[in-house]
Amino acid sequence: MNPYLFVAQKKYLLLLTLLVATINVRAQDxxxxxxxxxxxxxLYGNADKPPITVSSFYIDKYPVTNAQFLEFVKKHPxxxxxxxxxxxxxxxYLYYWLGNYDYGSxxxxxxxxxxxxxxxxxxxxxxxxRLPTMDxxxxxxxxxxxxxxxxxxxxxxxxxxxxxxxxxxxxxxVGSTYKNKWGVFDMHGLVWEWTFDFNSIFLSGESRxxxxxxxxxxxxxxxxxxxxxMDYAAFxxxxxxxxxxxxxxxxxxxxxxxxxxxxxxxxxxSQAK
Amino acid sequence: xxxxLKTTTYVLAGAALTFGFLSFKDDPIKDYxxxxxxxxxxxxxxxxxxxxxxxxxxxxxxxxxxxxxKEQEGEMADGVKYTYWTFGGTVPGSFIRTRVGDEVxxxxxxxxxxxxxxxxxxxxxxxxxxxxASSLVAPGHEKTxxxxxxxxxxxxxxxATAPVGMHIANGMYGLILVEPEGGLPPVDxxxxxxxxxxxxxxxxxxxxxxxxxMDKAIKEQxxxxxxxxxxxxxxxxxxxxxxxxxxxxLFVGNGGPNLVSSFHVIGExxxxxYLEGGEKINENVQTTLIPAGGSAIAEFKVDVxxxxxxxxxxxxxxxxxxxxxxxxxxxxxxxxxxxGVIKEETYNPESRNxxxxxxxxxxxxxxxxxxKNTQTAPAKPAPAKTAKSAPAKPSAQxxxxxxxxxxxxxxxxxxxxxxxxxxxxxxxxxxxxxxxACHQSEGQGIPNAFPPLAKSDFLNNNPxxxxxxxxxxxxxxxxxxxxKYNSVMTPQNLTDEEIANVLTYVYHxxxxxxxxxxxxxxxxxxxxxxxxxxxxx
Numbered sequence: 001m002n003p004y005l006f007v008a009q010k011k012y013l014l015l016l017t018l019l020v021a022t023i024n025v026r027a028q029d030x031x032x033x034x035x036x037x038x039x040x041x042x043l044y045g046n047a048d049k050p051p052i053t054v055s056s057f058y059i060d061k062y063p064v065t066n067a068q069f070l071e072f073v074k075k076h077p078x079x080x081x082x083x084x085x086x087x088x089x090x091x092x093y094l095y096y097w098l099g100n101y102d103y104g105s106x107x108x109x110x111x112x113x114x115x116x117x118x119x120x121x122x123x124x125x126x127x128x129x130r131l132p133t134m135d136x137x138x139x140x141x142x143x144x145x146x147x148x149x150x151x152x153x154x155x156x157x158x159x160x161x162x163x164x165x166x167x168x169x170x171x172x173x174v175g176s177t178y179k180n181k182w183g184v185f186d187m188h189g190l191v192w193e194w195t196f197d198f199n200s201i202f203l204s205g206e207s208r209x210x211x212x213x214x215x216x217x218x219x220x221x222x223x224x225x226x227x228x229x230m231d232y233a234a235f236x237x238x239x240x241x242x243x244x245x246x247x248x249x250x251x252x253x254x255x256x257x258x259x260x261x262x263x264x265x266x267x268x269x270s271q272a273k
Numbered sequence: 274x275x276x277x278l279k280t281t282t283y284v285l286a287g288a289a290l291t292f293g294f295l296s297f298k299d300d301p302i303k304d305y306x307x308x309x310x311x312x313x314x315x316x317x318x319x320x321x322x323x324x325x326x327x328x329x330x331x332x333x334x335x336x337x338x339x340x341x342x343k344e345q346e347g348e349m350a351d352g353v354k355y356t357y358w359t360f361g362g363t364v365p366g367s368f369i370r371t372r373v374g375d376e377v378x379x380x381x382x383x384x385x386x387x388x389x390x391x392x393x394x395x396x397x398x399x400x401x402x403x404x405x406a407s408s409l410v411a412p413g414h415e416k417t418x419x420x421x422x423x424x425x426x427x428x429x430x431x432x433a434t435a436p437v438g439m440h441i442a443n444g445m446y447g448l449i450l451v452e453p454e455g456g457l458p459p460v461d462x463x464x465x466x467x468x469x470x471x472x473x474x475x476x477x478x479x480x481x482x483x484x485x486x487m488d489k490a491i492k493e494q495x496x497x498x499x500x501x502x503x504x505x506x507x508x509x510x511x512x513x514x515x516x517x518x519x520x521x522x523l524f525v526g527n528g529g530p531n532l533v534s535s536f537h538v539i540g541e542x543x544x545x546x547y548l549e550g551g552e553k554i555n556e557n558v559q560t561t562l563i564p565a566g567g568s569a570i571a572e573f574k575v576d577v578x579x580x581x582x583x584x585x586x587x588x589x590x591x592x593x594x595x596x597x598x599x600x601x602x603x604x605x606x607x608x609x610x611x612x613g614v615i616k617e618e619t620y621n622p623e624s625r626n627x628x629x630x631x632x633x634x635x636x637x638x639x640x641x642x643x644x645k646n647t648q649t650a651p652a653k654p655a656p657a658k659t660a661k662s663a664p665a666k667p668s669a670q671x672x673x674x675x676x677x678x679x680x681x682x683x684x685x686x687x688x689x690x691x692x693x694x695x696x697x698x699x700x701x702x703x704x705x706x707x708x709x710a711c712h713q714s715e716g717q718g719i720p721n722a723f724p725p726l727a728k729s730d731f732l733n734n735n736p737x738x739x740x741x742x743x744x745x746x747x748x749x750x751x752x753x754x755x756x757k758y759n760s761v762m763t764p765q766n767l768t769d770e771e772i773a774n775v776l777t778y779v780y781h782x783x784x785x786x787x788x789x790x791x792x793x794x795x796x797x798x799x800x801x802x803x804x805x806x807x808x809x810x
Contacts, residue, residue, distance in 0.1 A: 161485065165482075239390055242409070252412060
């Protein structure tokens with residue numbers, strides 16, 4: 001055997017190992033975007049209260065896909081379509097899947113939907129992540145392609161509203177809408193997304209009633225509290241979240257995961273001061 | 274003095290007692306909440322313009338209503354697509370018919386493919402939010418609540434989920450009828466009509482998928498004001514019908530979200546109006562006001578035949594925004610009530626020189642004096658020359674003509690011109706938005722008012738004049754297929770391409786000469802002055 005060749009091979013192997021290692025490190029980063037700390041006034045905020053502060057965190061760049069969720073249920077059969085306990089999801093759980101390990105004719109890279117909050121939460125935790133809080137989610141969702149807060153842009157709001165009129169966008173693949181200033185895709189225009197505290201803003205079924213309660217959001221008269229009267233797009237999101245319970249699953253509702261900067265602390269990441 | 278006061282007090286007290294007693298005697302049971310229910314049944318729901326069968330004499334019952342909410346794409350006008358949010362798949366939503374004392378068990382179902390949560394506020398409900406508080410339902414879910422209807426009348430229902438205005442603007446409204454004990458008096462025909470205003474990104478008639486426009490909605494400037502959810506939902510083949518001698522009852526609602534309706538039927542007087550859908554009846558009404566989120570019941574006997582046009586008499590809405598429907602009444606004429614044309618003759622005001630008129634009549638006995646006068650008037654500087662010599666200063670109309678052909682890319686233009694079928698299809702859309710109201714769906718026109726376009730000798734003999742009429746309008750005496758017409762066609766604000774398409778469509782329909790009109794022919798004709806009627810013969 002040619003010793004020279006052997007050395008060369010060894011060298012090559014080393015290089016390769018190094019390269020793979022690098023990819024591994026980067027791979028973990030590349031699926032998530034870094035979100036820098038900041039503050040914002042949410043829809044339901046008002047002039048009397050200070051803005052909400054959101055600490056730095058990571059967020060998945062894309063919503064979780066059918067293919068990714070399939071990998072998850074393979075490892076956790078108790079979350080498969082037929083095995084999941086009734087208290088964790090209603091009977092529509094993954095209803096468009098053909099079997100426990102078969103998402104049928106759907107695209108593998110389309111977002112997984114018809115998952116309950118319990119299933120979404122468990123999925124994230126199994127990846128060493130967590131669901132984003134509503135404030136985190138809203139904070140990221142303010143951004144369009146060019147700025148971190150595009151809420152006053154007419155075109156941006158029109159884009160969000162127009163999604164409500166596009167049928168069956170859940171069939172599209174992730175990444176098919178737009179990449180925002182943070183490097184995060186599909187915050188609007190693909191599917192709704194679960195948040196950790198989706199029901200922390202109470203929206204009563206009757207959207208116009210009692211201004212005098214301490215409820216933060218209700219709409220016809222709720223616009224009295226809303227910081228931006230024109231933010232109808234956000235009204236819809238809060239109305240939608242208000243209609244949900246943790247075991248609900250709907251065809252237009254998926255999720256993505258978030259992660260703290262220092263791993264291991266799964267505390268809620270934002271608080272009004 | 275003291276005694277007088279005392280007496281007065283006694284008299285007043287006595288009167289109060291008597292009246293109190295009398296009114297109690299007149300209405301032995303006003304408290305409909307105490308009516309017991311017997312058995313249960315599933316409510317018949319109908320799509321507009323139809324209503325379920327009357328309640329008649331049936332007892333109050335437990336009535337189960339199954340209502341499904343669907344977000345779905347539909348057509349606002351030919352070629353104009355719009356995503357409606359609906360109760361039961363139609364705009365307005367399914368008609369619900371109950372009687373006073375019924376206990377309604379309402380099942381609200383939100384289709385799994387829908388994106389949004391919805392709820393329902395029924396104005397017939399006595400309770401918080403009219404049911405809205407109990408009915409917020411997520412996609413893929415069903416909510417059940419129940420209520421007892423204790424006030425007879427015709428009531429609006431609508432979605433009240435945030436943002437309420439947008440849910441209503443997208444079509445989420447309908448009517449629920451609560452009949453009195455023993456039912457409403459029987460009639461021959463009953464129909465369900467509901468007005469609504471719509472706000473689209475594009476202007477009226479702009480084709481393609483049109484998203485909802487919140488700015489216009491807030492400014493209350495709708496592009497469409499329509500009956501039953503779309504332009505033409507009640508016209509042509511979709512018209513409602515009756516026979517001479519029948520009594521027609523219209524359940525009319527107004528979903529809004531913004532506009533108040535001045536509901537009117539051209540050529541009819543409402544014999545009875547249940548004001549605002551309540552118990553009070555007014556008689557012999559021409560136009561009834563229907564508030565947004567309100568209703569009226571209109572009843573009238575149809576005494577003569579013909580097509581009666583339903584409009585919002587805020588009239589630009591009818592002819593420019595779509596608020597137009599038709600009631601076709603078949604049967605014999607009734608000359609006592611309506612004669613039709615008895616005769617037509619020349620009219621000369623007395624101030625005119627009688628001698629001169631006589632002279633003219635001798636010179637040209639076949640032509641009406643007024644028409645001859647316009648014809649012989651000294652020619653003013655031809656507009657064509659002005660346009661040529663001063664192209665830098667085009668009139669507003671010329672500006673539109675000249676700038677329009679610049680817009681489409683050259684290959685697009687040839688594509689449009691080369692495909693006759695596409696041209697005809699595009700022309701049909703223009704026809705149904707612009708020409709249809711007068712010339713009618715089959716080009717048959719309206720006798721004695723608007724000339725026919727079907728097998729029309731005027732069209733087939735004079736393509737240039739047909740183009741000219743669309744561009745500049747046409748008025749005065751006109752003979753088409755041997756019948757005389759004297760009315761006004763206004764100039765039509767259409768592009769060259771649109772005029773070419775609509776005329777090509779007309780020439781390829783109803784036995785006409787299959788002539789193809791091109792945009793350049795229209796452009797040429799714009800340079801010519803308006804055709805005087807006499808020369809059109």
